[in-house]
Amino acid sequence: MAQSRVAKVYAGNQENNLTEWEFLALNSELNIADGHARQELTPGQSKIIDELPLLFGEGERRRVEEIERECHRAYLQLLGQHSYPSTPGRVLSCYSSSVAMEILSRALATRMDSVALLHPTFDNIADLLRGNSLRLLPIAEDPLHGGDLDDELLRSVGCVFITTPNNPTGKVVPEERLRRLAEQCAEHDVILALDTSFRGFDTRAHYDHYAVLQSVGCRWAVIEDTGKLWPTLDLKLGMLVFSEDIGLPVSKIYSDILLGVSPMILVLARRFAEDAANGGLDELHRFIGGNRELVRAQLADLPGLTFPDADSKVSVERVHLGDRPGTEVWAALRESNVYALPCRAFHWDKPNEGSNMLRIALARSSEPLARSVQTLRLVLERF
Numbered sequence: 001m002a003q004s005r006v007a008k009v010y011a012g013n014q015e016n017n018l019t020e021w022e023f024l025a026l027n028s029e030l031n032i033a034d035g036h037a038r039q040e041l042t043p044g045q046s047k048i049i050d051e052l053p054l055l056f057g058e059g060e061r062r063r064v065e066e067i068e069r070e071c072h073r074a075y076l077q078l079l080g081q082h083s084y085p086s087t088p089g090r091v092l093s094c095y096s097s098s099v100a101m102e103i104l105s106r107a108l109a110t111r112m113d114s115v116a117l118l119h120p121t122f123d124n125i126a127d128l129l130r131g132n133s134l135r136l137l138p139i140a141e142d143p144l145h146g147g148d149l150d151d152e153l154l155r156s157v158g159c160v161f162i163t164t165p166n167n168p169t170g171k172v173v174p175e176e177r178l179r180r181l182a183e184q185c186a187e188h189d190v191i192l193a194l195d196t197s198f199r200g201f202d203t204r205a206h207y208d209h210y211a212v213l214q215s216v217g218c219r220w221a222v223i224e225d226t227g228k229l230w231p232t233l234d235l236k237l238g239m240l241v242f243s244e245d246i247g248l249p250v251s252k253i254y255s256d257i258l259l260g261v262s263p264m265i266l267v268l269a270r271r272f273a274e275d276a277a278n279g280g281l282d283e284l285h286r287f288i289g290g291n292r293e294l295v296r297a298q299l300a301d302l303p304g305l306t307f308p309d310a311d312s313k314v315s316v317e318r319v320h321l322g323d324r325p326g327t328e329v330w331a332a333l334r335e336s337n338v339y340a341l342p343c344r345a346f347h348w349d350k351p352n353e354g355s356n357m358l359r360i361a362l363a364r365s366s367e368p369l370a371r372s373v374q375t376l377r378l379v380l381e382r383f
């Protein structure tokens, strides 16, 4: 069954979406493709996993409302989001951030037909918006960070959607830039939507976004995600948070899709957030930083090769391959059972801009990561 999906997905298809490429890597020990956390548990995290039956018991015994509130508080306060709206119903727990994205997309589609979206960014955001018949207008990263958005663009859309920190570039929208974006969205009565799934990796994204959004008073939505940080075998939740005046049927559409997330997962996420607050987050930052150095050191002197995201702190690293095509390097790597991620699909509007890049996952144990990157080096020397 899985084999036939592999055959169908691959077939040398450079138009695969990112998840299709990631699927091909799932059974390899040398999977440096997807952005999920797959490194070994730390001793503190192992202790939590050893207590899984107790967490299950807690999930059975206690009121869901309380468990959910504690989980949201532990996670959002860990990452500096002290002003998130904590009144009931304003943080919707979802099975994953993609489910939160689907709910938001469906809600947006009830009131508008166009959305401005960051380019490049993770392609399932574009796919879910388009899947709900929304027309997309790209916002490139340089203009986004460089100054005000074009008034013409803002007049032609109902929502501006930004991923911060961005996947794959790691770029963060700083506080003053977010404030100005929110002001412009308020002036044009446009919803400002953020995907902050990768914020845990970068303290520059730990300023209180909710304080900024609420003080400016634009209509807004934020998608948060516990899923990228900790190696919990995809036991995770996404959260869809939104302004009181968003003017979209978000709660109704949420209830069309789900009742809620398992209380055991809510307890687990809370416990991992507590462990992170007690030093685990700093440890994770050091670990990802070390893996980034390892990748750069092993590849740095190869001719034509560069690392475009010099300041990135997120758990992925792009490598620009010079004039080597990403999908060809991918195919050569695959012969050694190493799977990286070609970057064309991040450029959902202009795939050619990503043709000569690969993305490498850093949330991996250092030994298999080092072996994968050594193989990548050997492959690149041949090109």
Ligand SMILES: Cc1ncc(COP(=O)(O)O)c(C=O)c1O
Binding pocket: 035, 096, 097, 098, 099, 122, 124, 163, 167, 195, 197, 198, 227
């Ligand atoms: C920025 C961003 N948002 C959302 C998602 C989707 O996450 P999930 O697969 O857990 O739904 C991803 C996945 O990599 C992502 O990079």
